[in-house]
Amino acid sequence: MAQEFKFDINISSQMAQIVDPQVYNDMEANIKDFLNNRIWTRDNFEDYERIDINIQIVIIKELSETSFEGELTVQASRPVYGTTYETLIFNHVDREFVFSYDIGRPLIYADNVFSENLTHVFAFYCYLILGLDYDSFSPYGGDKYIQLAQEVVSAAPSGGAESQGWKSTDGNRSRFRIIENLISPRLRPFRKVFYDYHRLGLDMMHKDAEAGKAVIFECLEELQNLNKVEPNSAILQIFSSSKSQELVDIFFPMPSQEKQAVYKIMTSIDPSVAVRMADLRR
Secondary structure: OOOOEEEEEEEEOOOOOOOOHHHHHHHHHHHHHHHHHOOOOOOOOOHHHOEEEEEEEEEEEEOOOOEEEEEEEEEEEEEOOOOOOEEEEEEEEEEEEEEEOOOOOOOOOEOOEOOOHHHHHHHHHHHHHHHHHHHOOOOOOOHHHHHHHHHHHHHOOOOOHHHOOOOOOOOOOOHHHHHHHHHOOOOOHHHHHHHHHHHHHHHHOOOOHHHHHHHHHHHHHHHHHHHHHOOOOHHHHHHHHHHHHHHHHHHOOOOHHHHHHHHHHHHHHOHHHOOOOHHHHO
16 A cells, blocks of 8 residues: 555446446556555655545546546545544545546656656645645645645646646636645635644544634634635635535534534635535524
């Protein structure tokens, strides 16, 4: 197993029409081998410290026998101190995912060099998640890995179908926008809030649940202020997607006024979470 991660990968090819299904079996096995055998840091991770990552690839279109368009869902979680609970630190659907794959060919990736989009995209998310994970344990502790994720973006192709998601002209949820948010001085406070939420909030709740909830609520207020500075930013939308159900679980036992305050903050940041967080309206 890779030192830092525990990967679970699934490829859905129900839309397959021209490609032999065995190609998808080979693709899934090859991706698992690539991700689970590559070491991304020089740090030692105990088994309980490893980051769980679930990857779901849904093939939307077969562009040719070796070229594909798909949706990539990436979810990452890390353990909460003093509990058996794991908290989502990243939950994102990448809808600008075009890649090539030849059966039997080993997957290759090298830092600062673009070889193939499939491994380049995986490297981006691995470094990004490492950055967020380290940020969740120490203020701005993920600087190194966020920088590496930015370098992955810089080395990506600027033209052709496989450039989708890497360019400044792509959508507001693109890989380019995510890393731009994380290195932007305007949104830099998000990373400190991310630390406070996890280390001073969640990780402390096994000792003092009320104090932990108070820290988390303060973090939400700070995120609401950041959203006023940079509305509809990718990283705040990813945070809301990752944390909406968790916040329901944390605040549902609280008095109505506090529950409704959390609901109001989160729906002001991301209106799409209104249905998921409806229990806090009561």
